[in-house]
Amino acid sequence: MTGVTVRVLGIDPGSSRTGYGVLEQGGEQPRLLASGVIGSGRQGLPQRLARIFQGVQEVIGKYQPQVLALEEVFHAKNAKSALVLGQARGVVLLAAGLAGVEVCEYAPRRIKQTVAGSGGADKRQVQRMLEAWLGRAPQQLDASDAVAVALCHLHWAGRLEVVAT
């Protein structure tokens, strides 16, 4: 582990709510710098996508992460929900691309396995383990999912030994 400080932005994209969490790691312990949910409002789709895009741009601008981490999508429920998720995901990836932020993707099971010790862990279990790792965890599940993927990245990038054994 090096002493260089790393900042990673975890994102959990959604068409109505996009969770985010920013972790920083310089020394041994990662710190939760910020987390929250970007709401897309109830306007038309182009305006909702603009809210997500601008929200993510704002967080990138404020915290200057080197990496944006998000869930890899293997199996969507169906083609309709995959399309809707894809649209939100597209503008998140775009915000990263325009800002020159590297994107890393992790399979959902790997995230849960890394953070909570089991690929089948539920959202509440993940949240409790985040509290254990970080001292606190966001109460909103979209935000804690985003923090989980950021923490997973710190582990797999060799920054942190978090795998629960």
Added chain:
Amino acid sequence: MTGVTVRVLGIDPGSSRTGYGVLEQGGEQPRLLASGVIGSGRQGLPQRLARIFQGVQEVIGKYQPQVLALEEVFHAKNAKSALVLGQARGVVLLAAGLAGVEVCEYAPRRIKQTVAGSGGADKRQVQRMLEAWLGRAPQQLDASDAVAVALCHLHWAGRLEVVAT
């Protein structure tokens, strides 16, 4: 039909090639102002989405359309292809949203029915009918699909009687 000039930008989004076509209608006959394909290159996904986004922004900036028209997606082949299409579609819709351009969607069958007289028309038939309506049609199929949805919009917005009977 009014004498006000309308410009509509048709878009056929894709992860590697995004077709576009700009139609203008002032008098009786619509005019094809521009058409082409925005290639996304072979870089990583965030960079490819940035190319699509910037390409669409450029066309919007140059031609100032009032409306962006695109295919409605009901049935994607599968969840994987729906996700990929959704990501490209998301950045196209975003470009419209940020520019304040209205978005109109049309079902694929309605586009073919309107332009070529049959909901089951193939891409070549659509292309030939575009030549008949506009005097010329783009040779690239992604671009001619984009022009077709723009022409469909002119019809359904009451600007043009194009239904083949």
